[in-house]
């Protein structure tokens with residue numbers, strides 16, 4: 001058996017407790033320790049080959065938050081949550097990016113770059129096919145949703161609220177954050193719910209019955 005760290009009921013309690021929080025208590029901030037754990041979870045998400053073709057912009061500056069809120073149709077979590085994370089994918093993947101990744105493997109695992117040459121070429125081939133085939137942005141942007149999932153689950157298990165958000169004008173958010181080589185694909189607000197002022201806080205979660213969603217083959 002594996003290394004079971006969480007009891008089933010505890011895990012499901014956390015996932016049922018979380019919801020896409022609409023109103024945050026602006027006076028409650030995520031502690032440094034909890035925030036460091038959330039950042040670590042973001043970086044521990046898997047990605048294709050492990051290339052991590054994204055960056056996470058952690059936004060706490062109030063003025064930047066106001067500008068982001070305007071680009072996100074005035075959604076209040078943007079200004080009221082403790083932290084905002086913008087998930088931005090890399091718009092291309094170059095040989096240089098792959099070489100950087102190969103250097104990093106060599107450094108972390110203490111192996112020579114020569115032993116990684118074939119693997120590097122496989123990755124360069126995949127990247128080139130994606131660039132030439134016009135799907136590099138699709139590929140890279142999909143990767144960014146995996147850390148989003150890690151964030152949502154990690155926050156839930158720490159008793160921290162979070163809201164995934166696609167409701168924004170990406171061009172405007174990129175402008176606010178000064179992004180050129182990266183493009184924002186999704187935002188997450190993270191903080192503590194203001195349950196009294198959140199219309200969604202007390203409503204039951206709506207999901208399809210499990211048998212409509214899980215197909216057992």
Ligand SMILES: Cc1cc2nc3c(=O)[nH]c(=O)nc-3n(C[C@H](O)[C@H](O)[C@H](O)COP(=O)(O)O)c2cc1C
Nearest residue numbers: 018019020021022075163164165166167168186205
């Ligand atoms: C990719 C994505 C984008 C979303 N965009 C928004 C958004 O812009 N604003 C918002 O209030 N909720 C947003 N949601 C929240 C969903 O409406 C919510 O997760 C869904 O209805 C399920 O409910 P629950 O998260 O409360 O369980 C988004 C969720 C996802 C996964």
